Amino acid sequence: MPRSKLFSSASDAVADVPNGASIAVSSFAGPGGMPHFLLLALWEQGARDLTLIANTGGLTMVSGLGSPGGKKLIDQSILVESGRVKKAIACYPVYPRPSIVTPLEQAVRDGSVEMELVPMGTLVERMRAAGAGIPAFFTPTGVGTEVERGKEKRVFDGREHLMERALHADYAFVRAWKADTMGNVVYRQSSRAFGPVMLACARVAIVEVDDVVEPGDLAPDMIVTPALYVDRIVVRPKDGALITAEGFRQRAPRM
């Protein structure tokens, strides 16, 4: 009988995250795919000097962007806002309208967070390379722009390309739809996005799911992330209200 990778709580699943860890957070941008409960647990756990890897710098907590009912749900901003992030690697770090300033934009302006801005296709491909044992690859993306700074350039097929390096994460915090206890994972519709590649590139891959099921309950042809990529599973509280930015700010961290 396969052993279960199910953890009893998000707090247990993130208990060993050390200061200085790099953490890949899966949401594309809105609340879909956002590992709300892992993020809150890490905020409570207290780890500092984190490197965040994510598509955005956290847009929903200040703006409610894409949130049903206009709720402002928490996102990775809770870690930035509380001073626990030293570096962010992202593609879409700030709110499109300059009038809305996210905690990450504020922190970059203050100089308290180092920002590495990466084209989206390059970011996901760098994580894919890390999971796939490819130390470096060439891409046409970013040639002739600020992104090429410090990178090797090389012509293939008459066109310049940049050499990009694999990007590993220490932890992945990924929200998915369902997992079986062995760690096979499926995602719901458009929220697949960054989830699978983040689980594959992380040394410790943690998935936060709506439901956990038994091995065999997910059709083997439908499994998106096979079990070997998943180390820990936590289930989102069924009756727990989603954590809103307002609710979060009323909490005190139990550090």
Place this chain on the structure above:
Amino acid sequence: MPRSKLFSSASDAVADVPNGASIAVSSFAGPGGMPHFLLLALWEQGARDLTLIANTGGLTMVSGLGSPGGKKLIDQSILVESGRVKKAIACYPVYPRPSIVTPLEQAVRDGSVEMELVPMGTLVERMRAAGAGIPAFFTPTGVGTEVERGKEKRVFDGREHLMERALHADYAFVRAWKADTMGNVVYRQSSRAFGPVMLACARVAIVEVDDVVEPGDLAPDMIVTPALYVDRIVVRPKDGALITAEGFRQRAPRM
């Protein structure tokens, strides 16, 4: 209403394959995933000087390897045996026991076919790179072996790697399970193997399926090859017996 990519026959679907084309053939090794009817149609069509890209050089036609009931089904060997192949790019070209000699092994010995032997992970990754706009990547596979001949070597993370180049195909002949008329494709169990990547790396991607269905009949979360990768769909004859090596050898090409 989406236009259909369904072709009325395998012959129609391969009619424009020119002499000198490169063709990626999907079967992993046994009869599963083998585009029997596209191969037969191409044999009948008569194109010459082909480059075959496949995992094996064709093992089932001489050996019945992996064929249910021990039948010797046709495979890409029909093109080699009839002198229509000038080059083969493969990982597992010959039968494991030297006593069984495939048409490809014979042709390589005779000097009539040029053989490019590629490690399997490198072959699929080269095709993946072609489909994904990556002109070159580094892999540790093959370092210190004959495979490194003529390739750039480079140290990353204290370890030598080889630079490998993207591999495009002119055509992909892929057998899958079901397609909708727009070209969304699903595969059956372990026969997925080389199919998706071959469709993505080819200029003209042809899929041979057991069943064609309407858009919407395949669950969007289950689709493995999205429609944009598929150009032509042919349906395997429902009542047509599979073509065995014996049956094939009794046929005359209609050229």
Place this chain on the structure above:
Amino acid sequence: MTTGKPRLDREAVAARAARELPDGAVVNLGIGIPTLASQFVPAEKQVLFHSENGVLRFGPLAGPGEQDEDLINASLQFLVPVPGMSFFDSVAAFEMIRGGHVDIAILGALQVSERGDLANWRLPTRAVGNIGGAMDLVAGAKRIVVAMEHTDNDDHPKVLSDCTYPVTGRQCVSLIITDIAVIEVMDGGTRGRLQPKGLLLREVAPGWTVEEIQALTGARLHVASDLREIQL
């Protein structure tokens, strides 16, 4: 001064951009005016919209009450299910973009140069910008069309001999659709394989003259022999 003259509204620019979408095309729309283009595709055309979060083929947007956080596009518009739709991950979404499987991308712009250089990711006045998927699109999509206002909020030209803002890509834009003009980048979009030959004014908004458009443009405009009014 031409500033006060009536220009096309955002919907009209989007409608003109939608006419660039051939039947059967795989299309990616950027945030802003481009996202509006989807509603102007005529029903008889099959266009497969592609989104960076991993969606192919979407149609109408979801109304209030139908919104599902797991059914959005990259502009965070809520979608509804359509037959033939598929979901995949963002790695696959960018394989499609970089691999040349997206036929056309319509993007917004801060500036476009006469060589087809595009600047659309950072205002110099802002410490941080959003690259998003734009650099991959301009590197990988087969054709890049810009849809934007012709001038910025201070009425400064956005079509220039050279971009002064940080660029998204070089020699990538083929066509510029604005609220007063449609301009072709001659031999544009080859990303260095051919040297672009400058800008060709092809269409003008109703009521606008070539001279008025040239006055709001920071690069020299050649004028098409068959210059005409923008048709929507």
Place this chain on the structure above:
Amino acid sequence: MTTGKPRLDREAVAARAARELPDGAVVNLGIGIPTLASQFVPAEKQVLFHSENGVLRFGPLAGPGEQDEDLINASLQFLVPVPGMSFFDSVAAFEMIRGGHVDIAILGALQVSERGDLANWRLPTRAVGNIGGAMDLVAGAKRIVVAMEHTDNDDHPKVLSDCTYPVTGRQCVSLIITDIAVIEVMDGGTRGRLQPKGLLLREVAPGWTVEEIQALTGARLHVASDLREIQL
């Protein structure tokens, strides 16, 4: 002459190899003796077998009449469905291998050197060989165990100071399990990060002496202080 002495049969070598599989491991088995190892994993151990055609977690083989051409492993053995099994494509299968997600690969060999070099893809007498997935496995799997006969059909040693056949990979093998011995490559399997320190004879088949094994080995064997008989 020791040629006539009884050696372990292929099943016994496979059974010894199966003891190298830790609970919870992701395991890839090569063609030949290694594929036999799957049947010797005790029921209380969870081992996830991985296959290059895109299968994870398979168990028993299909009997006659149950065979499905779309349910095979890379050795073309017919499988049966098992709860928790998953299917993917070969690109993903090799992401797993090259990316270090496979814990252990048991492979057959033509030759193994005292530095852990492996030759298993081509007989020099044959014009063409089969690389298959072996070069990726020796480059990517965390641990490489060889399971083979100690000598070839002509009773020539297969464990040598240097491989004379074309190699599959350098300094990749950690453990050699044969029909007469179990031999550790000291500091083996680091692929050049540490220099291997030679061969350590750890176990001998019943009835075999160190001297007899050394006589059939083409490299110097160090002998473990706790040398013992192979346990199955």
